[in-house]
Amino acid sequence: MPYAIGIDFGTESVRVLLVDAADGRIIDQQSRNYRHGVLDRELPNGVKLPPDYAFQHPQDWLDDSFAACRAVLKRNA
Numbered sequence: 001m002p003y004a005i006g007i008d009f010g011t012e013s014v015r016v017l018l019v020d021a022a023d024g025r026i027i028d029q030q031s032r033n034y035r036h037g038v039l040d041r042e043l044p045n046g047v048k049l050p051p052d053y054a055f056q057h058p059q060d061w062l063d064d065s066f067a068a069c070r071a072v073l074k075r076n077a
Contacts, residue, residue: 003027005072007065011054012038014061016068018076028076030068034060 002021007014013034018027036057042048044057 003076005069007069009056009061009065011056014065014068016065016072018072028072030071032064032068034064036060 004019004021006017006019008017013031015029015031017029019025020027034056036044036059039055039057040049040053043055049055
């Protein structure tokens with residue numbers, strides 16, 4: 001059965017869906033909160049952020065999306 005993986009990067013977490021490519025049915029899903037959380041006061045190098053800014057640490061996108069994909073695929077292997 002062919003599957004597709006969808007990845008959604010949000011402000012606080014990444015969500016991964018495993019979808020049946022034939023009919024669009026969601027087979028499984030996993031969410032992971034970013035390890036560094038939301039950077040809304042200052043950047044990792046100490047630079048202060050203006051009000052209403054929100055960033056994520058780029059490594060979290062890689063690490064947490066990989067972990068979420070791995071969890072979905074492991075449960076559905």
